[in-house]
Amino acid sequence: MPESKRPLKVFLCHAHADRDPVRGLYSRLTQDGVDAWLDKAKLLPGQDWELEIRKAVREADVVVVCLSKQFNQAGFRQKEVRLALDTAMQKPEGEIFIIPARLEECDNLESLRKWHWVDLFEDDGYEMLVRALNVRASRIDVTLSSKIEKSVLEKKFAKSPNDVRANSVEVGGNVSDSVIVMGNGNVINLSAQSAFSRQEKPVNEQSTFHNTSEEIKAHIEYGLYSEAYKKCILLLSQGENSALINLFAGIAYALNKGEKKLRDNDMQIINKHISLAIQDSKVCPTALAVLGCIKYGYHYLNKMYDSSHLTLEFIRKELQTKADPIDKELLKLIVPTEYALGFLGIQ
Numbered sequence: 001m002p003e004s005k006r007p008l009k010v011f012l013c014h015a016h017a018d019r020d021p022v023r024g025l026y027s028r029l030t031q032d033g034v035d036a037w038l039d040k041a042k043l044l045p046g047q048d049w050e051l052e053i054r055k056a057v058r059e060a061d062v063v064v065v066c067l068s069k070q071f072n073q074a075g076f077r078q079k080e081v082r083l084a085l086d087t088a089m090q091k092p093e094g095e096i097f098i099i100p101a102r103l104e105e106c107d108n109l110e111s112l113r114k115w116h117w118v119d120l121f122e123d124d125g126y127e128m129l130v131r132a133l134n135v136r137a138s139r140i141d142v143t144l145s146s147k148i149e150k151s152v153l154e155k156k157f158a159k160s161p162n163d164v165r166a167n168s169v170e171v172g173g174n175v176s177d178s179v180i181v182m183g184n185g186n187v188i189n190l191s192a193q194s195a196f197s198r199q200e201k202p203v204n205e206q207s208t209f210h211n212t213s214e215e216i217k218a219h220i221e222y223g224l225y226s227e228a229y230k231k232c233i234l235l236l237s238q239g240e241n242s243a244l245i246n247l248f249a250g251i252a253y254a255l256n257k258g259e260k261k262l263r264d265n266d267m268q269i270i271n272k273h274i275s276l277a278i279q280d281s282k283v284c285p286t287a288l289a290v291l292g293c294i295k296y297g298y299h300y301l302n303k304m305y306d307s308s309h310l311t312l313e314f315i316r317k318e319l320q321t322k323a324d325p326i327d328k329e330l331l332k333l334i335v336p337t338e339y340a341l342g343f344l345g346i347q
């Protein structure tokens with residue numbers, strides 16, 4: 001029987017004046033399966049509170065700094081932030097460790113300005129925090145409760161029919177003869193059809209494709225990489241061989257494996273999916289950028305030889321010639337590092 005993974009450890013740094021809203025955040029995270037650390041809940045009588053807090057920060061997978069107008073006068077809390085900053089320096093570049101979380105409209109700390117914050121007072125604030133926690137959990141191979149994933153996905157798809165029609169996309173093309181077969185790390189070649197084809201499908205098919213692609217994207221956003229990849233393969237096997245689905249498949253497969261666990265046969269599968277997406281002119285720049293960021297981590301940093309024709313140098317040159325813009329929202333799904341973006345010349 002496989003050993004169960006431990007839950008994600010999250011340290012909550014906050015001002016004493018904000019104990020009520022932070023207690024609510026602690027309760028919600030705990031109910032959703034996160035091993036959250038809050039001083040009022042974790043410290044026992046007789047313990048050295050300063051020692052325990054320092055220990056908790058060092059052992060945390062993520063430190064959430066709860067910002068407010070009162071936080072700047074929080075005294076010892078500034079020491080917690082400095083300790084978190086020291087710990088963050090020991091983490092690999094690009095890893096999510098410190099998350100500034102604003103409880104209200106307020107200034108960010110100067111020392112935290114390099115990290116993008118989340119506004120917990122906004123309607124989607126908690127969902128955005130969950131997205132970040134999911135990314136961190138997947139990178140270090142720990143778990144986040146399925147309840148948290150289910151709740152945010154249900155909320156994301158609680159849309160009216162008008163919302164769906166307003167955001168529908170145009171797809172088309174006869175792909176009834178396309179087949180994908182997986183096994184032992186192999187993928188049978190497919191003919192690529194555009195997700196942005198001018199040939200129209202019936203409105204109900206457009207709506208179905210839009211809903212499915214949005215669902216796949218949401219699964220990736222919230223760390224459900226295996227489920228996202230399975231949905232992609234199901235669609236491809238049924239003939240829905242669009243560039244967008246192939247791009248999602250490559251992204252989901254790479255994230256599900258994890259950058260440090262990718263092997264040559266995994267890169268072949270990712271190459272196959274994304275090379276099909278590249279055949280569509282509108283998807284091509286985004287697909288190249290995604291593949292470039294993945295390859296930067298695998299081939300460049302690990303000094304691995306790339307035997308495919310889609311080398312990093314080729315991708316970088318191709319990106320310079322593309323007129324269509326890169327979809328930054330899709331590119332963010334793979335959480336690219338600044339080094340990879342800089343190497344590829346992506347602003």
